Amino acid sequence: MYRAGDHTTGLGYYLLANTKFTSQPGYIGRLYGPSLPGNLQYCLRFYYAIYGFLKMSDTLAVYIFEENHVVQEKIWSLLESPRGVWMQAEISFKKPMPTKVVFMSLCKSFWDCGLVALDDITIQLGSCSSPERLLPAPGECTFEQGECAFTQEKRNRSSWHRRRGETPTSYTGPKGDHTTGVGYYMYIEASHMVYGQKAHLLSGSLRGVPGKHCLTFFYHMYGAGTGLLSVYVKKEENGEESLLWKRRGEQSISWLRALIEYSCERQHQIIFEAIRGVSIRSDIAIDDVKFQAGPCADMEDTTQSSGYSEDLNEIEY
Ligand SMILES: [Ca+2]
Numbered sequence: 001m002y003r004a005g006d007h008t009t010g011l012g013y014y015l016l017a018n019t020k021f022t023s024q025p026g027y028i029g030r031l032y033g034p035s036l037p038g039n040l041q042y043c044l045r046f047y048y049a050i051y052g053f054l055k056m057s058d059t060l061a062v063y064i065f066e067e068n069h070v071v072q073e074k075i076w077s078l079l080e081s082p083r084g085v086w087m088q089a090e091i092s093f094k095k096p097m098p099t100k101v102v103f104m105s106l107c108k109s110f111w112d113c114g115l116v117a118l119d120d121i122t123i124q125l126g127s128c129s130s131p132e133r134l135l136p137a138p139g140e141c142t143f144e145q146g147e148c149a150f151t152q153e154k155r156n157r158s159s160w161h162r163r164r165g166e167t168p169t170s171y172t173g174p175k176g177d178h179t180t181g182v183g184y185y186m187y188i189e190a191s192h193m194v195y196g197q198k199a200h201l202l203s204g205s206l207r208g209v210p211g212k213h214c215l216t217f218f219y220h221m222y223g224a225g226t227g228l229l230s231v232y233v234k235k236e237e238n239g240e241e242s243l244l245w246k247r248r249g250e251q252s253i254s255w256l257r258a259l260i261e262y263s264c265e266r267q268h269q270i271i272f273e274a275i276r277g278v279s280i281r282s283d284i285a286i287d288d289v290k291f292q293a294g295p296c297a298d299m300e301d302t303t304q305s306s307g308y309s310e311d312l313n314e315i316e317y
């Protein structure tokens with residue numbers, strides 16, 4: 001079976017507290033952030049995932065320690081949360097004195113405790129709810145407000161659907177989206193499709209640039225019958241389509257990041273094509289699609305992800 005991947009790429013690292021390797025009961029895991037100057041507004045954002053745990057109290061909490069370590073204040077604690085999904089948390093804070101952010105996980109009795117995972121922790125100046133933060137970056141689609149500029153030639157039960165939460169079939173599809181864990185993603189519902197049936201999602205019109213374009217997105221291909229997900233570039237002047245990227249069969253129980261560099265000097269569209277596999281366990285989902293002019297900033301990850309299990313559970317069409 002697959003192990004859960006991290007939030008950043010699905011194949012990277014994350015921090016884990018309360019591992020079963022810790023033998024003492026009454027274990028407290030503390031993680032200290034860097035020292036932050038006082039009297040400024042900050043936005044702390046991080047992703048967490050919970051595995052196990054019967055009760056949520058003190059599973060994960062965030063404290064602010066004033067630099068002299070005399071005053072500590074709990075600014076956030078975990079309430080009831082789905083298990084095994086990366087969830088986003090956002091906290092705005094402003095303190096007069098220099099402070100440190102501290103993540104704390106408490107395990108009172110060893111047998112009640114599960115695992116707490118943390119990933120992609122950022123602290124930025126400004127409030128989390130300032131208007132410019134709520135707007136998605138240009139060229140980025142999280143599917144939270146709708147389908148952005150994406151279109152479909154036909155819309156029926158076997159097209160791409162926007163959904164939140166898990167898909168109706170067990171052992172396939174994501175449990176939550178990639179953006180916040182409780183948001184929206186686009187997916188194909190294999191139960192409404194037949195083997196080999198295709199669904200196309202077309203991006204809005206994209207400007208050509210000399211040099212490279214970078215396309216990143218997250219994809220979820222989990223299920224024993226998973227089919228194919230392909231990405232094409234379609235030139236607008238002649239309708240010519242070329243394949244940029246393809247994954248065949250089950251890939252992971254986690255969201256994986258795809259990074260694609262391509263060249264196109266003319267106006268074009270990007271097409272996401274999902275093909276239903278051999279069984280109803282072939283839901284395919286995408287989220288957090290980002291189009292940028294210029295080469296991808298961290299291209300070294302592509303070798304890792306493009307070499308990943310392309311031949312796993314191979315299904316021929
Ligand atoms: Ca990570």
Ligand SMILES: [Ca+2]
Pocket residue numbers: 142143144177178179180183184185287288
């Ligand atoms: Ca989303």
